[in-house]
Amino acid sequence: MSFLANGSELARKGAFFSRAPMLTFDRTGTLIDVNAACRELMGKDIAGCRGYGPDVLMDRLRPRLDGSLFDGATSRLYRRRPTANGILRTDELSPSVATCRYRSRRFGDVAMRAVELSCVETETGRHSGSVLNLFIDEIADGPGYEAALLKRWRHEMMWDVYAASYDQILPQLPFYAEVVERHYRRMADAGIAKILDVGAGTGNVAVRLLSDGKDVTVVDNSRSMLEKFHAKIDGLPVSKLAVIEDTAEQLPHIADGSFDGVTVLLAFFDMDDPYLALNEAVRVLKPGGTLIATDPKQQFDVDELMRAAEQALRDKGLLAQRGEAWRRIQSVAPIVDQVIQDHHHENGRSEHRADWSAETLLARLAELGFSDLSFTDSHLGNCATIAGIKPGQTAVPVPPAGTAGR
Numbered sequence: 200m201s202f203l204a205n206g207s208e209l210a211r212k213g214a215f216f217s218r219a220p221m222l223t224f225d226r227t228g229t230l231i232d233v234n235a236a237c238r239e240l241m242g243k244d245i246a247g248c249r250g251y252g253p254d255v256l257m258d259r260l261r262p263r264l265d266g267s268l269f270d271g272a273t274s275r276l277y278r279r280r281p282t283a284n285g286i287l288r289t290d291e292l293s294p295s296v297a298t299c300r301y302r303s304r305r306f307g308d309v310a311m312r313a314v315e316l317s318c319v320e321t322e323t324g325r326h327s328g329s330v331l332n333l334f335i336d337e338i339a340d341g342p343g344y345e346a347a348l349l350k351r352w353r354h355e356m357m358w359d360v361y362a363a364s365y366d367q368i369l370p371q372l373p374f375y376a377e378v379v380e381r382h383y384r385r386m387a388d389a390g391i392a393k394i395l396d397v398g399a400g401t402g403n404v405a406v407r408l409l410s411d412g413k414d415v416t417v418v419d420n421s422r423s424m425l426e427k428f429h430a431k432i433d434g435l436p437v438s439k440l441a442v443i444e445d446t447a448e449q450l451p452h453i454a455d456g457s458f459d460g461v462t463v464l465l466a467f468f469d470m471d472d473p474y475l476a477l478n479e480a481v482r483v484l485k486p487g488g489t490l491i492a493t494d495p496k497q498q499f500d501v502d503e504l505m506r507a508a509e510q511a512l513r514d515k516g517l518l519a520q521r522g523e524a525w526r527r528i529q530s531v532a533p534i535v536d537q538v539i540q541d542h543h544h545e546n547g548r549s550e551h552r553a554d555w556s557a558e559t560l561l562a563r564l565a566e567l568g569f570s571d572l573s574f575t576d577s578h579l580g581n582c583a584t585i586a587g588i589k590p591g592q593t594a595v596p597v598p599p600a601g602t603a604g605r
């Protein structure tokens with residue numbers, strides 16, 4: 200029977216990579232998961248909806264939705280709450296179907312049927328949650344959606360592969376260890392108690408801050424990277440930790456000015472809309488708070504970095520021993536490079552990628568009125584760390600035109 204237990208992670212991945220956009224709710228009606236196809240189709244309309252009920256989801260989608268994702272007569276989630284004892288009534292055993300039209304920001308008009316299924320715990324027979332499958336009947340830009348979905352899957356798989364090797368390789372590289380130390384030192388300041396780590400990944404900065412007793416919130420949208428992070432926090436004061444597995448582009452659950460410090464180490468570059476994520480990072484930072492971020496510079500040379508990394512592993516006698524992990528990193532390096540190059544060169548050619556680099560980040564923070572701005576090279580001059588202090592105002596101006604995201 201053990202293959203069944205081992206298969207649960209694979210089954211979860213199967214749903215995540217399903218072609219049908221899919222949302223999963225727990226028995227209380229809280230949205231707990233959004234699969235890759237749904238993230239791609241709805242982009243920032245769905246960002247930040249996890250952790251909330253169907254009302255919040257509908258409020259968010261309403262400006263772009265005719266009809267509803269939930270059939271008013273039969274939806275367990277939207278109109279009726281689960282029965283107190285969790286036992287499904289006969290009429291609740293059939294899927295409920297709602298038809299609607301969604302105006303996707305990227306793919307135009309989408310005619311959909313939203314099919315809601317109740318999940319039943321076989322052991323107890325109780326209602327354990329619901330799955331909402333979105334059947335796409337028509338989509339204006341079908342080929343565009345399909346191409347984007349293939350790209351999204353490839354990107355998600357990149358982080359799965361990265362997660363498997365990240366901590367075996369990256370901390371061994373002097374240029375990475377140096378920049379982790381730089382972010383940690385800046386956030387370790389006695390005046391900084393509450394910290395947001397955006398795109399925290401396996402938590403190489405966050406874990407050290409937690410060990411110091413800091414109050415840390417991490418946000419990352421890769422489950423695999425966060426699983427590695429979770430495996431590292433045993434014995435740490437986790438009562439001061441909050442983990443948000445979601446995109447950093449919208450953080451509706453976090454109030455303005457909540458943090459004394461925000462650290463973003465090599466994460467903005469990977470986002471669909473780094474300007475939106477920067478706006479959120481600035482919004483949740485207190486006036487007078489510190490932001491530190493490292494990103495690739497305009498002239499980013501992945502080959503130079505890969506050669507230096509291999510040499511560092513060789514010098515430490517780790518190349519043979521960690522050969523498999525190193526080959527995995529090598530296999531994803533061209534994909535990472537493509538993501539960086541897309542941000543550097545696609546502005547004006549694509550409405551979906553914003554021009555982004557360490558240099559544009561510096562310019563944007565200057566525009567936002569940050570003071571004490573510094574720009575320090577890292578990664579052999581291929582990246583740079585920008586740090587600064589948020590001005591004593593809370594309003595964040597809207598991003599410049601042409602920074603459209605999903």
Ligand SMILES: C[S@@+](CC[C@H](N)C(=O)[O-])C[C@H]1O[C@@H](n2cnc3c(N)ncnc32)[C@H](O)[C@@H]1O
Binds near residue numbers: 464
């Ligand atoms: C290169 S890793 C850096 C991880 C960590 N900060 C470090 O330096 O070790 C980039 C991380 O950003 C995360 N990321 C990418 N896009 C994101 C988004 N839109 N929202 C939140 N996290 C994101 C990835 O999942 C990944 O874990």
